[in-house]
């Protein structure tokens with residue numbers, strides 16, 4: 001510990017290692033680590049856990065960025081500058097590898113700092129693993145595995161929320177239901193893999209046809225839905241036209257002659273989930289009955 005103290009005092013002027021604490025005793029270190037663990041346990045969100053850890057560790061090491069890479073992707077603290085030298089640490093609990101924690105620093109890490117970081121990593125790993133598990137479970141519960149879109153259960157929650165906002169704050173929204181036409185023949189004639197690729201392609205079309213405030217869902221099979229914020233009747237028509245146009249332009253979807261039928265409806269403040277859904281579904285039925293590849297309001 002004395003080494004840490006000497007090191008921080010010697011080079012703090014350069015801005016890399018800040019004085020960690022005036023008094024470094026084993027008792028202090030245990031108290032600090034305990035405080036860190038307590039704070040880390042206040043969140044199950046990976047980004048938050050990393051931010052809490054970064055704030056604490058900044059007292060020891062003036063790093064310019066902190067990143068955590070795992071099978072769940074890359075998370076980094078806000079305003080991370082990743083241009084300086086990366087110092088990579090594997091994080092594991094026993095044989096379970098969690099991922100890599102990367103400190104970006106303009107200055108070299110001394111051995112004493114590295115040792116201290118290893119101690120802090122022991123405080124980080126359990127709360128981080130809990131957050132990773134939570135993220136996986138949340139994904140399983142709310143996302144469609146094939147397309148990564150929100151699933152039906154998430155749709156039910158979103159729809160209730162939108163109806164509540166519509167009733168209380170007169171915030172209008174609309175529901176659009178979409179179903180692919182002639183999709184069965186893609187699977188039957190070209191195989192399930194091409195069928196899956198078509199569904200993924202259509203998901204991209206939907207995501208690129210809406211604004212960030214709108215949401216896309218896959219119910220299963222070739223059925224999708226959109227919840228559109230603040231729409232006018234014409235907005236819905238514009239969105240539907242945009243989707244059908246992108247489907248026509250998609251090399252994959254045009255190759256397999258897949259189009260989409262669309263039904264939509266505007267919400268009103270008296271609507272229940274069943275009522276609004278039934279109206280959009282009638283619109284979709286009308287579109288199918290009118291020969292497919294078109295959009296109908298109800």
Ligand SMILES: Nc1nc2c(ncn2[C@@H]2O[C@H](COP(=O)(O)OP(=O)(O)OP(=O)(O)O)[C@@H](O)[C@H]2O)c(=O)[nH]1
Pocket residue numbers: 146179180181182183184185187191192193194195196199220221222288292
């Ligand atoms: N590749 C793939 N196919 C799926 C998936 N889920 C459901 N399907 C298939 O989607 C097809 C849905 O067919 P329908 O909507 O009934 O048929 P369609 O040809 O689109 O008929 P219309 O809607 O009347 O134009 C069925 O063949 C299902 O087996 C999936 O995850 N991947």
